Every structure is written in structure tokens, then in C-alpha cells.
Amino acid sequence: MSYIMVDIESDGHIPGDFSMISFGAVIVKENLDTTFYGKLKPISENWIPEALAVSGHTREETLEFDDPKEVMENFAKWIAEHTKGQPVFISDNNGFDWMFICWYFHHFIGRNPFGHSSQNLGSLYKGLTKDTFVNFKHLRKTKHTHHPVDDVKGNAEALLTMKNEMDLKISLK
Template sequence: MAVRRTRPSLCISVDIEADGPIPGPYSMLSLGAAVAGTQDADGFTAADPTRHTFYRELRPISTEFVPEALAVSGLDRERLGREGAEPAAALTEFTDWVREVSAGAQPVMCGYPAAFDWMFLYWYLIRFTGTSPFGHSGCLDMKTLYAVKAGLPLRAVAKGTMPRGLLSRRRHTHHALDDAVEQAELFANLMAWPGPGPAPDAG
């Protein structure tokens, strides 16, 4: 019987900045992405996360926003209302970029944590382009990946609980592209990490 070959996964670190907790009533204001590497039957091969990147700032889609959420990114909604890309154009450009960099592979969105960024990204993709280059479930949560490898409950995990050697040396700036690159390095380190060593035998 012929063995079915599975296409490799092209892992893309994605970070978004938003002005509220959910898409629709609130807006995705910026989108950053960086290719983290490729996973195939032989394992994971890290990429230079600064080589293939994408960044757009978007026009808000509503007048509602949460001041505390907006303050995190420091983005100016009034400026984005004038200068931000139309969501349909930005998400179409993003889809084209994903398909270009993932030629011959299946793209997988990677986030830390993925739930928030994926929620906005997928909603925007479907709302403004009608489709997603990642399908409906092509996302991987770095927080879960660490919890499983470390043998920890998910809710016990934070970057501050991770071994320092796993973390990127880049600062987390809340600029979507900076953070996508930083988290691509974290993802590559997590993929290479075998997990904590076995506990020593009791004397």
C-alpha cells in the first residue's frame, strides 16, 4: 500500500493589536506576521524570522473601543481612520503573502496565546475575504505547547515561568511585527526543547 505523503507545515507567528476584547464591536488595528520555520516528518527547521514578514495597520471598523485596550498598543485611532488600510485590502494582501511564503506547504498560524490573535484574525479573514489560508483550525498555541512539554497545567503557564533560555532576547513591545518576530523565536526554541529533564532519584 502506498504511503501517503503529508505536506510540511509552514509555521507563521502572528500577532495582532486590537482596541477591545472581541472582533465586530471592536477593531483589529494592526497585524504582524513572521515565518518561524517548517515542520515535516524529519522535524522542525527554524527560519530567520526577520526574513519573511508582513505588517499592516488597519482602519477601525466601528466607533467603539476600550481605552485600556487601545493604550496597550499606543496606536492612534484617529490617524488609522485616515491612514489605515481598508480591512478587505489588508486581509487580501495578507492572504496573498501567506500563500506565497507557504508554497508547497500548509500554513499554520502560531500565537502566544493563540486564542485572542486567532479569534480576530479568523473573523477578519472570513468577514472581509470570505476565506482563510489557514482553514478553520490551522492554528497552534505556544502556551499549550509549553504546558504539554513542561508537564504543567495550562493556567500555570506564563512567559515568566519558562526557562530563560526559551525566551527571545527581543523585547515584547506591543508592536505587532516586533512581537510576531519575538514569538517566532520563542516558537523555534519551544520546538527544539525536549522538555525538563527527569527528576533525580530520591536518595
């Protein structure tokens, strides 16, 4: 199984009505050197300035981003090339990140290489520590910048710390 840490940035609350404008992914393994970065042209006229501002991009910039179908096809190819077995989607906020990635995969290429399941990094840490009030974010080494590749690397570092220093039993291939 290959774990792929994913983070998305959007210009609104939900896919379809709003747009995923960028996302990053990294194969979770010790060196974190296998990454994917996609920037997607908006699919909707709707957008929330405050939501878009988090990404650091302007609406005008996003209108010049890549075709979403092409980006999702390239992401699916990247997943197939860099994983063994069923890829596992994991993210810091999988309720949000998953709904965009899943919707975009099904909408643009008719399938989701991750299947029907996702994992939540925060919930994993809470279970590992047996404390629903704790947060894993202090385990990140890479600064959380809202650039999705930085953010997935920091989250993957946290997962690797759970594995290497907290005895999390996980198979990373």
C-alpha cells in the same frame, strides 16, 4: 507545513463590535526574515481607549490606516507566496488573536487561508515541559513591545528554542 506566528492589536474585546487595528506575522524558520505587517482602519465606531492605548496608536491615527479588505487580501497573498502546504496559525494568545484574524478573513475575503484550526504557543510549552504552571516568555529574545512584528519575532524565537534546545518535534518548512 509552514508555521506562521501571528499577533494582533485591537481597540476592544471582540471583532465586529470592535476593530483589529494592526497585526504582524512571521514565517517560523531560523532567520525570521519573512514578515507581514498590517495596519487596518477601524470598522466600528466603538473603541475602548485603554485597549487602543496598548498599541501606542491614537484613534485619529487609526482612522488613517489602510482599508481592512485590502490588508486581508494582501495577507492572504503573502501567506500563499511564502508557505508550503497548509499554513499553521500559531500565537501566544490564540483565543484572542485567532478570533480577530479568522473573523476578518471570513468577513472581508470570504475564506480563511489557515482553515479552521489554530495553535497556542503557551499550551505547547506547558505540554513540552509537562507543567501547566510554567510560562514560555523567558525564551523570547526580542523584547515584547506590543508592536506586532516585534512580538511575533519574540514568540517565534521561543518556538525555535523549543525545537532546537528542548527537542520539540516540529517540521518548519
